[in-house]
Amino acid sequence: MRQDGPPELDDSEEEAEEPTGPQRRYLTRLGAERMHRELLRLLNVERPKVTAEVSAAAAQGDRSENAEYIYGKKRLREIDRRIRFLQKRLDTATIVTPAEQTDQGRVYFGATVTLEDEDGVQTTYQIVGSDEIDTQGGRISVESPIGKALLRKAVGDSVEVMRPRGEIELTIVAIAYM
Numbered sequence: 395m396r397q398d399g400p401p402e403l404d405d406s407e408e409e410a411e412e413p414t415g416p417q418r419r420y421l422t423r424l425g426a427e428r429m430h431r432e433l434l435r436l437l438n439v440e441r442p443k444v445t446a447e448v449s450a451a452a453a454q455g456d457r458s459e460n461a462e463y464i465y466g467k468k469r470l471r472e473i474d475r476r477i478r479f480l481q482k483r484l485d486t487a488t489i490v491t492p493a494e495q496t497d498q499g500r501v502y503f504g505a506t507v508t509l510e511d512e513d514g515v516q517t518t519y520q521i522v523g524s525d526e527i528d529t530q531g532g533r534i535s536v537e538s539p540i541g542k543a544l545l546r547k548a549v550g551d552s553v554e555v556m557r558p559r560g561e562i563e564l565t566i567v568a569i570a571y572m
Contacts, residue, residue, distance in 0.1 A: 420536070421487040422504050425526035433480040436473055444470050483525055492520075492571040501544045501569055503536050508568040516567060521545075540564070 421429070444466055451463035492504030501507055506520045521541050522533045535541050543553040544566070552565045 419483065419487045419525070420490050420503050420523045421483075421525060422520075422522055423489055423491045425522060426484060426487065426489050429480050429484055429525065433477065433484065436477050436480070441470070441473050441477070444473060487523075487525075495571045498569065498571050499548055501547050501566070504571060505544075506570045506572060507544055507566060509564040510567050512563055 448463060448466035448470060451457075451460055451466055454460060454463070457463045490504050492506075495502055495504060501521065503521055503523075506518060508516055508518045510516050517532075519532050519534045519540065521536050521544065524535045524537055526533055527535050527538075536545070539557075540553075540555050543555050543564075547553060547566055549566050549569055552563055554561055554563050
């Protein structure tokens, strides 16, 4: 895990010159902690449990028609795939602590933004990386249409976002970095 200051997600020439190169991945500290807890649970609880189940099923004899063995091996492959994914993400991600953002008057990665729509309804979202998305929990991707539209905007700015039901105008009411 790399730790850098909060990114302002600038359009640097380095990124522009190499569009096919590796994409920078950001995680909030909280998102990285969630992923790390999941990784530990998979390594220390789930994988040993499924390994024991596969061993017990294998001891029953013929493995070719042993549904428990076949399912257990499949589940073990899924767990191993998720472990590799989490390890790679955590090893290569840049961890951002939103509260350390220097320009807290504008929306950047990690910001918690309160928006008001045309009907006066307010909604709050935190701008996070694609590995942390939880729309029900109020976490949207920096790469989403709303996330992209909000970047570098300030309180009082309005953005227009295309939704399946049509375009909507949202006004930034508050920006916080926690």
